[in-house]
Amino acid sequence: MSQTIKERCSRRLSALKSARQPYEAEWKEIAQYAQPSRSRFLNEEQNRNFKRANRAIYNSHAILSFRTLTGGMTSGLSSPSRPWFRLAPFDADLAANGEVKTWLAEVERRMYAFLSGTNFYGAVKSGYAEMGMFGTEACVMVDHWREGAVCHSLTAGEYWIALSDASVPDTLYRRVPMTVHQLVQSFGLDGASDFVRTAYGNGRYDETVNVLHAIEPNEDQAHGAKTARGKPWRSVYWDENDSNAARVLRVQGYEEQPFWAPRWDTIGGDTYGTSPGFDALPDMRELQLQTRRKTQATEFLIRPEKIVPASVKLTGQAGNIVSASSVDAAGVIVPYQMNPAAIGAIMEDVQRCADAVGRLTYADLFMAITNMAGIQPRNIEEIASRNEEKLTQLGPVIERVNNEKLEVAIDRTFGIMSRKKLFPPAPEALQGQPIKVDFVSILAQMQRMVGIGQIERTVSFIGSLAAQFPEAGDRLDVDAAVDDFADRAGAPPRIIRSVEDAQELREGRAQEAQAAKLAAMAGPAKDGAAAVKSLGEMAGPDGLAGLMGS
Structure with a gap:
């Protein structure tokens, strides 16, 4: 007997839960020390932010470090205040076509305006925080009749992912807790469970319903069909507690991958990523422990434990006067005196842990100039050299973000806008031609600019050599040098002649x-x-x- 689509999705979800389970303990602990309001592992945690926040935090340095990392990644890779991607055809001859360049520039302008009108940039920033702390992020971009598009940014514990044969995420299952009122608004009563129908009929609109959502490649795609079966991506919503094995809330399809789930770094064929949060977890633990010990030591120094006669009642409050005879006063004994130097030793350990957290979360990279010792400002060449050295550490992460996150987001945005007919007609020369995405964000440019020094040194060497041996100048292709330098520096193509x-x-x-x-x-x-x-x-x-x- 064949399985229903709901049974297939439920069976796969069970396997995905088993694959994620080894990461959950670390995720919870990272969230506890770095951002208590993040992570959801149970439906009842949906609105517990204030109850859960800051219970185990004695030192907020980890929060500040991850905030710096999030801000640096956001402004460096996908800032709303400056261009961060560029569209171009793969064909070099088409790229030089004036009509094609004009059309692509207009498409870029409209895409930037479209994204600015949605919650895309807020979701992107939240995603960088998730990547930095938990190693993996997930976000779903859906079409919206009024806003154009809406991005649902997920936090650790709300979703499960799986990889394709290319080792990139192509499957996302997520938990979507809804009230009865929200479920009926979204899906109607036709596919609702008996519990939802009864609750809605009795006016219990705020009862919680466990809704699950699966997004995966459509293995049963019927090419040419105009319905959801003809789409390359399938979306299934169902009520987790509905006993009807065939009943689902909605089945629909997507023309392109509607979600992105990039990983900070991966080990082998692991599904979920590792992150600075995993690396810094031991130091975050010790930072909280040593800060707590410092507080206890300070309190012990100020208010030491005392042995007093039974007739003397000490309050321990500053400025309080206790009346006692001289005999009783002499009977007050402090059995252990706290050495003030111990507090200094603990503070050195606290600072060591804080510095380690800053380095492991790359906060020192994004605050390199602010935290630089000595006279400010330093020589610009020294600053550039230091930043280039540190940016090489972020190179693989930047490439992964570009490939697994930003490129998927641009493809999804382009598809939504195309179906809404928000683009001008494409030139005849560009019909049916593929378009590539070039990333021109600050960090992407700085990565490419690492090679500029080699170009400058080579050109300078050939120039000085040609003064004595003119034939050396024949080896330098000036046009190629200009093109390579401009590309690495991120110069606008329109300022460089062909x-x-x-x-x-x-x-x-x-x-x-x-x-x-x-x-x-x-x-x-x-x-x-x-x-x-x-x-x-x-x-x-x-x-x-x-x-x-x-």
């Missing part, structure tokens, strides 16, 4: 130089001819012999 245009300018200059040379040569020749004529007139009818005879 090789053909540059060649026309060179030919024009060569012609002008040749004309000037001919004009310069014509001057002496003209003067020589005039001199010969003058001599002829002076010689008279006898010619030169007559002139010499005179």
Whole structure:
């Protein structure tokens, strides 16, 4: 007997839960020390932010470090205040076509405006925090009739993922707790369970319903079908507690992958990623422990434990006066005196742990100039060299974010806007041609600029060598050097002329130089001819012999 779609999804969800289970203990502990309001592992945790927050936090340095990492990644990779992606055709000839460049520039402008009008940038920022702390993030972008698109940013514990044969996430199951009122608003009563129907009929609109949502490649795709079966991606909503094995709330499809789930770093074929949060967890534990011990030691120094006669009642409050006889006062004994130097030793340990957390979370990278010791500002070359050295550590992460997150988000945005007919008609030359995405964010450019130093040194070396050996200059392709330098520096393509245009300018200059040379040569020749004529007139009818005879 064949399984229903609900049974297949439920069976797969059980396997996904087993794959995620080894990570959950660390996720909970990371959230406890770094951001208590994040992570959801039970439906009843949905609105427990204030109850859960800051219960085990004695030192907030980890919170500040991850906040710095989140802000640095957001502004460095996908800032709403500056361009961070560029569209271009794969064909170099098409890229030089003026009509194509104009159309792509207009599409970019409209995509930036569309994303700014949604909650995309807020969801992206939340995602960088999830990646930094838990190693994996997840976000679903859905079409919306009023907002254009809505991004549902998920936190650790709310979702499960699986990988494709290319080792990239292509499956997402998530928990969507809803009230009865929300469920009926979203799906209606036709596919609702008996519990929902009864609760809605009795006015119990705020009862919680455990709704599950599966997004995965559509293995049963019927090519050419206009319904959800014809879409390459399938979406299934169902009520977890509905006993009807065939009943689902909704089945629909997507034309492109509607979610992204990038990982900070992976080990082997692991589904979920590792992160700075995993690396910094031991130091975050010790930081809280040592800060708590420092507080206890300070309190012990200020309010030490005392042995007193039974007749003396000490309150331990500053400024309080206790009346006692001299005999009783002499009977007050402090059995153990706290050494003030112990507090300094503990504070050194606290600072060591805090510095380790800052390094492991890359907070020192994004605060490199602010935290630099010595006179400010330093030499700009020194700052650039230090940043380039540290940015090489973030290189693999930037590539993974570009491939697993931002490129998926751009594809999804382009698809939604195309179906809404928000783009101008494409030029005939671009019809059916693939378009690539180039990332021009600050961090992406800085990664590429690491190679600029080699270009500068090579050109400088050839230039100095050509002063003594002119044939050395023949080895340098100036046009290629300019193109490579401009690409690494992220220069706008419109400010760099094509090789053909540059060649026309060179030919024009060569012609002008040749004309000037001919004009310069014509001057002496003209003067020589005039001199010969003058001599002829002076010689008279006898010619030169007559002139010499005179």
